[in-house]
Amino acid sequence: MSPRLQIVYDMIPHCETVADVGCDHGYLSIALLENGVAKKVIPMDVNKGPLSKARENIQAAGFEAQADLRLSDGLAKLSGDEADVICICGMGGALIARIIRAGLQVAKSASCLVIEPQSEYYELRSFLMDAGFVIDDEDLISEENKIYPIIKLHYESDNAKRLSYSSAQLEYGPVIIEKAPQLLHTLLDKNESEYSSIINKLENGGVPSTEATMARCQELKEKLEIITQIKNSL
Template sequence: MDGRKIHLSNRMAAVAGLVPGGVTACDIGCDHGFVAIYLVQEHICPRVIATDINEGPLSRAREHIEGVGLSAYIETRLSDGLEKLAAGEVECMIAAGMGGRLIVKILEDYPEKRQSLRYLILQPQSELSCVRGYLRERGFVIRREDMVLEDGKFYPMMLAEAVNAGGEPSPDAEKNAYLESLEDEFGPCLIRERNPVLFAYLDWWEELQNRILKEVLTYPNRRDQVEEELRRIRDVRRRMDTDGGGAV
């Protein structure tokens, strides 16, 4: 094994930091292959399959993997999502830096393969509520979350674990629909753990909504939407100020 170490950006290091130790993993949309290399070099994963839908990034990933002498531990595959993976071949799927609805589509396109996964490491660039709601509906529980501020952008990410392989919802009788919607938007673990980057995000998001509110005062429907979002921000702050993330 070559001695050269891969150094990840703060965002990708945080993504890699959510991967449970000792699992086999696939990195969907691997780009340059750096996450796969890091996971093997740091002895987090014994084996990784790095996939991409385009040959260009996959070829670069292959060069980097060969350059550090890890071809025996990291396999590259040209694949559209989970297409070229067999059910049960890996325990953990990583999908970072793509839209939330695309992540949902990747998981929904191959139900048998999704149901064979124990862990999902997801870093959606958008549509967080869609992703978190989908995970709950398909029998996954969010175990850990993190949020990174890098180059002026906020990047939330999560580790979800399958608790109901049949894909049936895992209801929580103590949560009402509104509270659930807040957690889907802002992150249950981020709220509960009073994540400092989430506080910074709420400051930024609230300031943006207040600016928008001044511009839409004469448009009642849009004004109502912005005022509702400001109410949700205040409610999340109240939850974070309550020990254990108490009820709104």
């Protein structure tokens, strides 16, 4: 498995059944079965090509009897309480939010979810918080010069145990900030440089000052404030 999938794998507890949404070539499912982390897997994909390749790989590994492959748009073909763990990885944050929103009751029924968004982190964590999910663990991974979070969470039915995250935590992750790995420092420096450069171009680069450019500058300045806040707390 890739380092990214290894972190996902490490976050999955031993359980009966894991549903792998967007299963790609089925490598995660195979590893879970090979090492006895799961007794059964439900690899799922919206496209026939990856699902067919996953089927070939799972058959070659000798786990056909323990795998129930399904052509599915998100969680559409998964029932509530059917999977102990649901993995949704390698997609944009907006798409992951759409998948969870469309199958919310199924997502809530799992003991935990492990997700790996590749964009829209603030919006995704905001949606999850509002929907009653609590973040249990997080990590960062660098792949192809981009840094992604991997998030383990569960639905909390007890309102008193739900958490309210700050803007900084929604943007960079409460557990990631607490752990403060080296990749977080790298990400903060990268984003700080990028945002400052864009602001400079918008304000001093001859770009016409419009309502849209002013709003963009304000948005980026708020992001810079969050970065400063996190750096001061580390």
